[in-house]
Amino acid sequence: MTRRLFVFGLLALILTAVESAFLGAMGLTEVGLSLALGVLLLVATRATDIEGAAVAALVGYGWDVFSGAPMGLSVGPAVGVFVLARMLSQAVEVKGGLEIAILGFVGAFLHGLACLGLLFISGSMGELLFWPALRGLMSHSLAAAVVVVPVFAFTRWLDRLLGEDRNESEAWLS
Numbered sequence: 001m002t003r004r005l006f007v008f009g010l011l012a013l014i015l016t017a018v019e020s021a022f023l024g025a026m027g028l029t030e031v032g033l034s035l036a037l038g039v040l041l042l043v044a045t046r047a048t049d050i051e052g053a054a055v056a057a058l059v060g061y062g063w064d065v066f067s068g069a070p071m072g073l074s075v076g077p078a079v080g081v082f083v084l085a086r087m088l089s090q091a092v093e094v095k096g097g098l099e100i101a102i103l104g105f106v107g108a109f110l111h112g113l114a115c116l117g118l119l120f121i122s123g124s125m126g127e128l129l130f131w132p133a134l135r136g137l138m139s140h141s142l143a144a145a146v147v148v149v150p151v152f153a154f155t156r157w158l159d160r161l162l163g164e165d166r167n168e169s170e171a172w173l174s
Helices: 005-023 036-046 049-067 075-091 097-122 127-162 169-174
Strands: none
Touching: 005 049, 005 075, 005 127, 036 049, 036 097, 036 127, 049 075, 075 097, 097 127, 097 169
16 A cells, blocks of 8 residues: 555545534535545546545545445445546546536536435435435535535645656556
């Protein structure tokens, strides 16, 4: 396990815990910001496939632990968001704030849609609850698109502190 894998996994868990505590204290338990999504997107653009998938699974598990969702619900969708972001970052250069915001919106929307679909298929969520939750997913995705840009910038700054700033995945092996 590399040093960066540990640092970014820990950062994602801390961000998820802070987000959960902050929103819970404000009484906004139905709203999510997905602060750890910024870490996940940086890992998708910089890490190797195995390391990135491990961090993505840790992010998904953290979302489950701190949100009170059923355990394991977010792990698969988080890894799916990592894979999608990884493929897009290899096809298109993702550096600016607008690209990160769009990727954050799409990632949060697809993650939420996958989680809602899994809950619906498993019978844990009735049809009457599915449609309002689907409408709330749009506001959640917009909020994620706004907060993902500064979190991504902070995580990129932290990545520079940990080592050379290279776009190649070999930088993660040091």
